[in-house]
Amino acid sequence: MEKWKKNVIVLWIGTFLAGVGFSEIMPFLTIYVKSMNDMSEKKALFLSGIVYSASYVVVILVSPFWGKIADRYGRRAMLLRCSLGMTITITLMGFATNVWQLILLRCLQGLSDGYTPNAQALIILQAPKKKLGKIMNLLTTGYVSGNLIGPIVGGVFADFFSIRCTFFITGFLLFVVFLLSLFFVTENNEKIQKKDKENTVSFWKYVPNIKYLLIMLLLTTVIQAGNASIVPILTFFIRQIIGSTSHLLILSGLAAALPGVSNILFAVSIGKAADKWGVIRILFMGIFLTIAVNLLQSITASLIFLFLLRFMLGIADASTLPEIQLSITQNIERRFIGRGLSYNQSANALGSMLGTLIGTSVSAVCKIKSVFLLNALLIALSAMLLIMQISKKSRKTFS
Template identity: 40%
Template sequence: MSTGPETIVVSSSVNWRRNLYVVWFGCFLTGAAFSLVMPFLPLYVEQLGITDHQALNLWSGLVFSITFLFSALASPFWGGLADRRGRKLMLLRSALGMAIVMVLIGMAQNVWQLLFLRALLGLLGGFVPNANALIATQVPRGRSGWALGTLSTGAVSGALLGPVIGGLLADHYGLRMVFFITASVLFLCFVLTLYAVKEDFTPVPKKDVMNARQVFASLQKPRLVLGLFVTTLIIQVATGSIAPILTLYVRELSGATNNLAFISGFIASVPGVAALISAPRLGRLGDRIGPERILIAMLIFSILVLLPMSLVQNPWQLAVLRFLLGAADGALLPAVQALLLYNSSNQVAGRIFSYNQAFRDIGNVSGPLLGSVVAAGWGFRAVFLATAIVVSCNAVYSYWFLARRRVKATKAD
């Protein structure tokens, strides 16, 4: 896809490779910090006084999802500030803000305080999208697929290790102490970013900053960028729709078993392992053949993997298919980010990536909701079919706006 050399301006006064490795570690720490508390968040809600079974389920869902909801609301604001003040400042703001909130969560006395603080956590978050924006505006265009694919493995690997470590810490030190440990990890991320990340950025006066309408007017292909936002949402819907029913589906497949938690945990984690393996490799391939081809191919591959998930007869068949789905997911988001980079300027990159994060957060909220509604009405196996239909619609749309236009551009040249 040709966008013209004027759309990408790479900073030459910073070492983008060093920044990539530093913010990768920051994303790893952030991913680990967030997932440390995930295994026992419902237990913490219970500890704060919610003991009724139905109320516990409701409050656990609210406490979990409200962070993504408020992150979606705040992302455009932080993106605009990043375009004015720089991406490094947003990384520092996010890491330090989340560290302070985690300390306060560990001191919460009732579930309403917990809900408010989880909302505040969403408002102050944004380390990963700002890390993506920082690297995207520094890396040479021909290396963007590999760089963004590599960066995506940081948060994934942290999220994989976090639940295991969080469970062990909670067993040994108690639930509240894990929040204080998480705050320490986030503060380490703040210090690391402060001293090791370099950015050559000239602040932009507020009067010169574009509003949202001007941002989209500055894009060569605004409809294409909006389509990429929708693709991000659907990727997260496809990932999250399975989450609420995974353990119950595994129990249905395995029958009476004494190690349901272990089997479910293993099947839940294998997509992340696959993404770690596939993201840098497919990102590098995207640099050679075009990220739009990788995006469309992996959407089609996801459909072919989702459909047989509704037909599996045992948990290990599901595990293999989940691994393959994770390999596709590892390439999808970096491909979208590379295409956003190709179709926007550095002046608006912060907001474009923040808008994309907002759509991702909406997908994080709506995906589990879709899975729960479909499972309640038509059973577990229907969730995979419904998800495949949603991804199919997006694959057709992506082909129409990406591959088809690439062919037209090639003929025009």
């Protein structure tokens, strides 16, 4: 078997286990925080919000630094750093006795983030270019499917054992990821020589089209913010639609999971289409679908229709986020791929953090449906910037 194919298999398993590990503890953070001290539910929600956001803040700040290190010393070294670092920090969370220790550990976890982007960067540098769309989307299904299964696994272990035990199990899963990366992932480590050190000082100096890259990063932020903005208000939105609390948690869980289900089902096919028809064409189709889904969600009054739209959202995500990553790598030099994807990781983390704030604040001031309209507007504006930039680039090419 070719080396890159073996790496795809191993890294798919690694991203899957990392997805399970991250998502199986997130639903219980508020309860875990509340169990540490005798506090009101309102205070526990506030503090758990800080705990949740802490790692994202660190990721936004340090991802470009780790991207530079990855470009210099290789992506396999970063896979080992991420998996071992997450193993240690998440295991220690199981021993935390107060919320401030938990916040500190979440910050340290942010320093260890980045397994999936480094896995993608490693494969991009090894796999045939004509198959990259399919492979990138395939790796995405690993993390997405892990995120889907994680809350179920975490719920079972938390119910049968304890929430603290869930942290230890997560730590074990991430240690398995470390061992897989250590013994089965191989890389042609093209280290940058000392004479090339000057060329690594400024990533932006060597970006052919800075405006294009910034627009792509903006798109990542806006699309991810749109996804994250719905999560904290989805249960309330469903309650408004059905007019009762009967089976509310089950229905909310199903609605939350549907984008991931469709993402898994269609990601590889969409990746093949991107290889055949071009990344930008598929990206614009995904953007259009995302805008349409958000607009339709703002007027839906049927639970079945909402479920259908949530399913379509997963297809839209599979047509946008992986394609943005691939487009970024196609428009920078190979030696800077790590940094390009790390900036995209920062944009993704920024979107996740801002999206939660947008969803809760806008729905508190206006109606919940206003969140969908705002998402559609922001994505449309970002898409217009991309169209203008591509048109400008085309005019320069033919002038």
